[in-house]
Amino acid sequence: MLCDINRFAKAIACIPAVFARSPLVSLLQYLSFAGYDSVVTTFNEERKCKAVINLIDCFDNGDQDAFFKVWTEHIPVGIVERDVNALSLEFYLHIHFTIVPLRWKAVKKNDADFSERISSLKKYFKTRGAALSQTAEFLPYYALPYVSDPTVHPLFKALFEESWLAQLKEKLERFLTLVIKPNTPRLLTLYVSFYCGFVKQNIQKLQLKLHEAEKRTNYYADKFKNLQTEHCKLIMITAELVKSLEATVAGKMVSPDYLQSLYDELRNSQQNLSMEVPMLPSLNYGKLKADIVGSDERRACLLLQALCWRLTHSLPGDQRESVLQAYIRNDLLEGFSDKSKTVVGLLDSSDEMVLEYMVRLINAFASFAAGRGYLAQIPSLLKLLMDILKKEKNSSIREKTLMAIQKLSLRRSQQTPMIEDDLISWLVNELQDSDCLSDNTLEYSTALLLNLSLRTKGRRKCAEDAKHVLKVLIDLLGHENHQIRSFVNGTLYSIFCVPSVREEAKEMSFEAILQCYTKEGNPNFSRQIGFIIKLLNSDKEEDPESDDEEGDDNNVCMEHSEDEILQPQSGELTGETLLTTDYLGVRAKTCLCKPGDQRDQTSLLSTKGNQLEEGKFSLNRQLPL
Template sequence: MSSRKGAKMGDILANEADLLGMVKEYLKFEEFEETVQSFDKECKSKGKLVSKPQGSTLRDSKRDLLSSFDDGDHKVFFDLWAENIPSEVKHTDAEAQSLEFYLHIHFAIYPLRRHPGRHDRAEFEDRISDFKQYLETRGAALSQTTEFLPYYALPFVPNPTIHPSFKDLFQAMQQLQLQLVESDRRITSYARKFNKMQADYHNLIGITAELVDSLEATVSGKMISPEYLQSVCVRLFSSQMRQSVAQSTDFTRPGTASSMLRASIAPHRSKEVPMLPSLDYEKLKKDLIEGSDRLASLLLQALRWRLTRSLPGEQRDTVLQAYISNDLLERYSSKQKPVLYLMRSKNEIVRQYMARLINAFASLAEGRVYLSQIPTLLKLLTEALRREDKDSLTRENVLVALQKLSLRRSQQTAMIADDLIGWLVDELQDSDCLTDYTLEYSAALLMNLCLRTKGKWKCAENAKHVLKVLTDLLGHENHEVRPYVNGALYSILSVPSVRQEAKEMSVEEILRCYSKEQNPDLNRQIEFIIKQLNSEEGPESDDEEEEDDNDEDLMEADLDKEEILQPQPRELSGESLLTTEYLGIMTNMAKVKQKTTPLPQPSMDEPLQRPVTPSSHRTITTLERPLSRQKSEERSLPPSRYNSRPPTRSGSRASTADSMHHSIGRKIDVSTGTIFSHIFVIVQHSNVPSLPSHTDSECGRLSQESELDGPYEELVTKRHFQKEHNGHSAR
């Protein structure tokens, strides 16, 4: 009985501490600084415990873990490890067990690594004794694993620093290299944040230009309605922009101020850009095919860097033209295995870096023309798409390259004939297993193929499955996919048989459910889709249309992210490798890039009806949206709150924090940089509450009643976190 009372009293004290913690957190949030000090003082004097906020506790745990890791304090570290990592993860998760094994190695040899010149033998003996005890207890389960087998001899080696099997553990260069890789990952994250900030800045400039135009109109006697001004303010504040932009305005010259504002975000042309040295392309191609896998990988990396790191304009155009005129990918080769066949290499890094180079080619308009003239290219890419692991960088780069190539009608036709639509629909069905970046490009590729008459009829062959997947995607937490889902739905609903199937599935009710969101662009697009659903017209044939690839370069800012290939000491790489070993004579062929008339851009109110890529669509929506709204008759719009959405059949989507746990599935090294990232992942995962598997929302109910067959998708807790990315890459 007393034990029950004790447990109850403990619960009461815990609840009291939580309540006091909430009070303190609220006071801090409202900036009652003096009250917080008095509150702390009084709680301390009365012996009251005040719990820390969960986020603060998690941050402290991470900081203490990493601090004790750096200091080699194994007792503190493993106390925190036991406290923060759930027992089921420690005992059942293979990656967590592997990480724990390597952590024990780190602490065992820490005295030898801390003072390479003067080893603390006594401390090392104590540490190695603890490690031996671990091997005989918890570590015994891994004794049959080839990866860990050599380390079972570590306690019996007198001087591990000079032993061939263990000397790599003491190489500072290896630690530094892995820490640099981790830094590169963080830099990529910062680059994404910078790109978002720059896009917001451009949007702000566009809105400011509209307001200046309005002021000039009032000077000339034209009235501006309050509704119009309200709509501008709504757009300004819905983007969370609070900055004001001051510009000097000459009201005597209409259009001057707005022109100056728009000109301020126009790209500036560099003067006197130097040309890169010519290369010996015959020697390059020979070494790519006949050289070692490492040499091939380094060359593919260097050739890609020439494209991605050259200055936009004449310098980059000259590099690309040199590649094309010297037939770098051997379009006209009669060899059995031309350069492009490196996509079938047995070496994973070679395949990945070949895919990266193809993606870089596909990012440029002239590059897409060149690639589309290679008969075997699509076969090689679709082979890789179906063969590579779902989370591999090779597969991701192949997918992005195919999406960019789908801007060209000839490539669309070939992809549709190869049943790429069916493959994409199956992939998108389990969208929670895809990174945001892969999801976005998959949806955009599907839409581009669905815009073709042949693509629409291909979807009609399995209309129920296609409609189920697309309507589910409307509720995905990644709102970047919605324009492509809307475009695909609008396109395939022009087919009578698809419309009939959609009516039987109550698709209109599902669409109207999503139109209740306060997102005016989405609502208007849904109205267009519903109108298409209720129309009686058949699909228009596009057989006579001309090639519709726009003359746009799509070179993203982070094409070179997550480089896994790093040069060894004194090993040539990048431009130094090309200019040292492969200098040529007059192989650079300058060519003036022809500018074509830009294609008409789609209205923000209508679903997409022309092929696009995610990068180009983001640019259009960022820069064109403020100007298009100036002429809109609908001047008063409610604020957009994109974070409100009805749940889907599969319920709430797994958050980024949930998905982070999968990253420990990648190869784990003993070295500092890699262990840092894995500690972050496991600690964060252990503090994330599980999400519900389904909801009873109106949209969820409608989706179920529409007989969209298939089980509820399970939340995915083991998934590669990216890149963000979300992640954007030819990487």
């Protein structure tokens, strides 16, 4: 039995980390839970080959020469030169072995050994390490050989923390497990064949999305042709009107019938344009809301998915606006209802699928100014969203909740409770481990931090732990995503309005660090850094809190490329088909409109008296460029 498990362990160890990490962790967790501690120990030992063990031992012992001798023998040069992650790992390994004597200084002091390692590091910087000298992440480390005591320098003292060493060792082990492996076992072959089937399904989904995109492209192409035709007609009518005006000036009579004919042509052109976009049929929202709350979880998810699709898949312009206004007028989320069970109350659901689609719908609402105005008036909504963000373990739900909160942060009325709930501290703590976050999460997190730091209360909250905030932001400045770096620049520019933050930054030699980034080739980024340095060295006092706000009248990005986790079963209705089959509104069922009046009742009903009061917010606040 034990031999079979060991053979299975060896096979699992050969699976690339991107495929095997989840099943490997699951297997180890099960074996530990079942009490097979000796099996777990054997599993971890035997899944490593001798070369891996030697490299890890050399790493732990600080034996630089022996480590790189084994490294050169077993790691192909092509992998390190072509793979950015491998080159990055090799760079940090050289840093580690250089500072080992300083790390062990309390145990045994050997200045001669440290001098030799510094010389070796300089040689590496001039040869293989030269390839990284233009990369922002690694640029500050080229100053290491010239720092008298790196253990106390603000830029390098993090290298001597146990957490940094543990993270580097973990990256090394993952890399070695991936690169140094025996022949491909049968288990991997079976796993890859299953994975290929999974990829095939994803390709089919992408083909469906491509088909939908082509339909939209054709629609807009036809619309463009119609606009060109109507534009030509308008020019002709304008020319006729000019001739009539000239004739009138010359004293000639212009026939009323002639003017009436021109008016009729203009009116026909306007009607043709308004008929181009068909409106979606109205729905029975009372029945819809009752079924979302009262049905089983799957039915509720299908309805939430369909409502979200109706908003996100509708055509931009009048059609999408009519859908959004219908949702708001009918209080789709039941934010103002006195009932014990409401749609918005599903944010407290223990079912992950229900929670996922509730957050998706709210995120779609938050993509529009009118939608944010509606959400901002629901008293319990923001508190529920922030609880989900801080407590939810599901990464997909957390990410979509973050998107919704970031969009809501465009409104001043929502910024205040976010700041008071210490959301800034939570964001900074999340961002300090940026390697574990997706680019999308990083982008929305830094954008949210920027929005909150534009407020005086937000800047003061950052000033309470300025050193920690500045350290996290300077680490993010080296990120390859330019959007993330711009948000970080904006946050730095905002919090440097606080004198105490500037003083803390000067103690950390912040200007010298920023100067390293001015050497990059991006002129806009370098110019932003220049403004930050200028503000850092200024004597500007913090501006008082302003009550003036700009109007929240802009729509923001609405994400379409979401992987659907809810797939229809055989014979199950989804999307618009589900809505128009089971929830068609009474007006849509009974009204037969004339061809020129086929419009959704949501566009026919007056919105007077139903409009939500719009709040204010600070949007698109940028660095002076």
